[in-house]
Amino acid sequence: MAQHRVVVVGGGLAGLAATMKLAELGVKVDLISLTPVKRSHSVCAQGGINSCNDQTRQLGDSEWKHFDDTVYGGDFLNHQPPCKEMAFWAPKVIDLMDRLGVPFNRTGEGFIDRRRFGGTLYKRTAFAGATTGQQLLYALDEQVRRQESEGMVKKYEFWDFLGPIQDETGRCRGVVAQDMVSMEIRAFPADAAVVATGGNGLLFGKSTMSVFCTGSAASRCFQAGAKFGNGEFIQVHPTAIPGADKLRLMSESARGEGGRVWVPRKPHDSRSPKEIPQADRSYFLEERYPKYGNLVPRDIATREIFDICVNEGLSVETDRMCVYLDLTHIPKAELDRKLGGILEIYEKFQGVDPRFEPMKIFPAVHYSMGGLWADYVKSADGGLLPGAPRNQMTNIEGLYAIGECDYHYHGANRLGANSLLSCIFSGLFIGPSITNYAANQKGGHAELPSSVIDASVASQQRRHAQLLKGSGGDENPYLIHQELGDVMTRSATVVRRNDQLREAIAQVDDLHQRALRVSLSDGGNWTNQNVIFAKAVQDMIPVAKTLLHGALQRDECRGAHYKPAFEKPSLTAEEPGERRRQAEQWCDEFEANNRRFLKSTIAVWDSNSNQPQISYEDVDTSLIPPRPRLYGLVGADVIEEVWKERAAARAEQKAAQPATA
């Protein structure tokens, strides 16, 4: 067998898992990353990683229920075969990470401890202190270092991926990347390429993500012809600490332990919060949701906080949007015991002690559910066929996408603690698929014609040279990024309105023109961060457009995509017969809406018009039939009753079919 060579772009959890698995399978790996892989964004994850486990199993949990929670949480936009496979692999993933030395928290008896996360009734989440992502990433980083010292892996850190190399048939034969120190641009010929380059929070200016999360790598694949799926689905976390440079996550547990959210009733009350008497405060979550109070689910908390600041103008501050998250009524000793770690984060970065002064918080973009379209091969039992070359392959043959930059695991909304899982799972699972693919190819990395290599490198060199030379324009890439972030945050985060989306599309079109006329303050060819950033900003825009168009065309509410104009109403009738009739109608409309919108949004980039072309693809919902999410709706019980009857009728019909066929 010829020695295979694969290039992996990105060394977060997904990229590292793929790298070590490929190395184990005897494949030589070139690993490319913007940053030393140990510093990848995955280190930021705090909460944990999900799997069904011995403890939950005895309470009735199963891999199937984890799968069900995943697709229910995702409002059924997840592709079910990969989600099923992931849920069934989850316990094995945790076992492996345990063997690799991840210091998961332990029970008194020495078993892995678990906590409960949102969207489930079971304690499925394994965690390592408050730095689970860091600990998981380090375990994989260590294994990759081990493979590196055995000569299986070569790392290219501080390298920027510029695009896939495609031969005349369109097949991916490697990548082109640029050394961010020497600025050298070179080709990495390979039998297959994997992009594992994470999310795109920087489209929104600031988010809870790291500065590396520009989405530029996925965009470069998209512009090269890869399809982009579900771009409009962006998860926004309700409570983050607004900072000048970043929005840092403030854990939900602050509200869990009794934190109260409020704003002064008088807009921009200039008194310090402690001087504002109770009567002058609006505890708006408690007022609007007396039953759940401050512990309403994430998406509702997010919308309400957004609404009170944006639409009611009651932000605590004039120049920045935020509300108070107040813990000062809780005894200090209790706070230290229960929330010590997260309060220290606030204090460290804000210089204010939240035990004595209310915190200021605001929702922040947190996760990209959408990403590069990727394929899979379904197995007879409804999961994935292990080793099938098409698993995780994009529509560009030989180019694979895994981790946060793929699109099919988290549907319309990601379940907490499921992302670390999907990253490691997809990274491990892809190994045999790639070796099988490579084994069946005629031309390997060594046979790539130099003409193809030269053309790919030359086109990137042209782009680079043009940027350094300048186009005669005087646009500043940093300011364009800021403006893009403002437009995207205003129009495409929590609440979406078609008029605002249309306006945003026009503004981003304009920004696109301007981004092509950037002038750099550094024209040099040594460690030029200016030109790297300018390219990233230019490449953010196609994804931003995709996101806006996807959101505009999706006239419904689903998961994180919330359009009040298309919200399904509660039932209004009191009289049981009429209420039942309304419920029937509600279900009819729900089904009609699903026929139209229970689809993956698929974008392809049209480089002539510089616009995305949007179409829709069916979602594989063959294992768990979609059902309505009825949280907090008036009349939910009747709707559910009607829905169950219909589901039962459908099941009966289905059961009868094979007999007659």
Place this chain on the structure above:
Amino acid sequence: MIAPAPLKQNQPSQIRVRVLRQDGPGQDPYWQLFDIDYEREMNVISVLQKIAAKATTVDGKKVSPVAWDCGCLEEVCGSCTMVINGRVRQSCSALVDRLLQDNPDEIVLQPMTKFPVVRDLLIDRQRLFNSLKRVKAWVPVDSYYNLGPGERLPRVDQERAYPLSQCMSCGCCLEACPQFNKIELTQEAGETQEQFEARKQAAYDTAFIGAHAISQAMLFNQHPTGKALAGERLDALMGPGGVATCGNAQNCVAVCPKEIPLTTSIARAGRATTVAAIKNWFEGSGEKKEQRVGE
């Protein structure tokens, strides 16, 4: 934790920032001054972002933006280490208001001094990662196949391992260490890239390994499976640039942003290497090596 002192009410409208710049390896460093608009709740990262966007010095001269490194912006990735007002630390957790309390006149930013400067505040920390290879800082599992869970681990062991496992390879401990000296090599005429890399590697492999790697060696030596390589890790720590080089100045532990008990790790490594050395002496080191091959 002490409640922070209340911050001054009257903040300046502008802040002066003094940056030690260097255009590339081997070039002369020079200072540049920048004035930027003051905002509340800034950290050194947002200061540098403002400098990047403006790229103009106090005398109105257009300059190239300052190069620097950052990632998570929440002190867990280890990217953004620099020397700020004379002290090595992470720039993302360096709050401007606090810095101004200590020195209202200016904020002084310098690159780390123990690593080669690539450009401005950006330094080359390859050597730091190389040290992790020297001590084989990994668990030597058989394979990545599903072979069931790892060993059960008492809570006390997890609680001992977790703090060490938080090391983010920032290098603060190395910058502060009097025994850790800069190695900066340049490619010689006629030397290929590979030859140069090999020469660098050889120099790194014999120089002082540093507190972070000693601590990682101790972390993996206490892991149930990691232990299998304990002898090799101790050998590395007994070699040139090993734990004996440490002068016990304890500067490292004072600057570690993760408050890792480095001196405890160093003391443990010292004891373990002494025991191993005595054992080697009794067994004869040649014999011991053969034995290992045979095991």
